[in-house]
Amino acid sequence: MxxxxxxxxxxxxxxxxxxxxxxxxxxxxxxxADEAGREFDAGELERALKETLKAVGAEMQREGYVTPLEHRRPHWVFRRMYGSLGLDEGACGRVIERAAAAHAERHLWCGLDPEVPRVLDELKRAGLLVAVISNTEDGRLTDSLGAARITESFDLLIDSHLVGCRKPDAKIFHLALERLGVEAHEAAYVGDSYAHDALAARAVGMRPVLLDPLDLHPESVCPRIHSLAELVGGSA
Ligand SMILES: [Mg+2]
Structure with missing residues (x-):
């Protein structure tokens, strides 16, 4: 269900x-580890990244959703994440340089959520169109989804860098809806950022769903799920 x-x-x-x-x-x-002599495991990094996004969302809410210039810097979100873990500016700079070089070789966002293929299949079987709207700094959304081998699953991909507007700007949501040929109220929008995804989609009249696996947003006015499987009736 x-x-x-x-x-x-x-x-x-x-x-x-x-x-x-x-x-x-x-x-x-x-x-x-190499550039700052600090050891982190995946769970620590993931929590730091999600908390960074939450803090960024709160900042944007205060500033009236104007996208700060910082967000146009490559890997800005990782820079903030490493900073939040106590790396100083010099170390962050070195780490980001390494990240940029590695990203040029293979997209850094290439780890597929293992539930995704089944969830997409079930949504399509239920007759829904499936699409992506992604903010990128380099126009490489298809590289990221390609590394995860899911590009072909989608009816539409919108990469902010290629269309010239970014979430939370309503324009990018309207563009997707127009290309899909559906009304805002007929489309759900699922994302992990409260500000860029859930509230932004809600503001254009879409049906927002916040993916909040770490329970960081109990204040959410949008429905929350802890895992993508919940979209198709699975549990977290
Ligand atoms: Mg996101």
């Missing part, structure tokens, strides 16, 4: 990073 947010919907649109695909944590941990 589909999640109540998908009842009668015609499309399910996803965020990519942190929702469908995840960072390559072993590589990111390796950069911190």
């Amino acid at each position: 589909l999640h109540p947010s998908l009842s009668g919907a015609r499309a399910c649109v996803f965020d990519a990073g942190g929702t469908l695909v995840h960072p390559d944590w072993p590589r990111l941990a390796g950069f911190a």
Whole structure:
């Protein structure tokens, strides 16, 4: 049985990073070990990243959702994440340089959530269109999904860098809805950022679903799930 947010919907649109695909944590941990002598495991990095996104969301909420210039810097979210773990600016700079070089070789967001293929299959079998809207700094959304081998599953991919607008701007959601040929109220939007995904999709009249695996957003006014399987009736 589909999640109540998908009842009668015609499309399910996803965020990519942190929702469908995840960072390559072993590589990111390796950069911190090599360049800053700090050991982190995947769980620590993931929590730091999600908490960073939460803090960024709160900042944006205060600033009226103007995208700060910082967000146009490559790997800004990892820079903030390493900073939140106590790496100083010099160490962050070195780590990000390593990350950038590694990313040029293989996309850093290439870890597929193992539930994704089954979830997409079931949504399509239920007759829904499936799509992605992703904020990228380099136009490489298809690289990220390609590394995870799921590009072909989608009816539509929107990469912010290629279309010239970013979430939480309503324009990027309207563009997706227009290309899918569905009304806002007929489409769910599933993402892990409260500000960029859930509240932004809600503001354009879509059906927001916040993916909140670590329970960081009890204040959410949008429905929350802990795992993507909950979209198709599985439990967290
Ligand atoms: Mg995300």
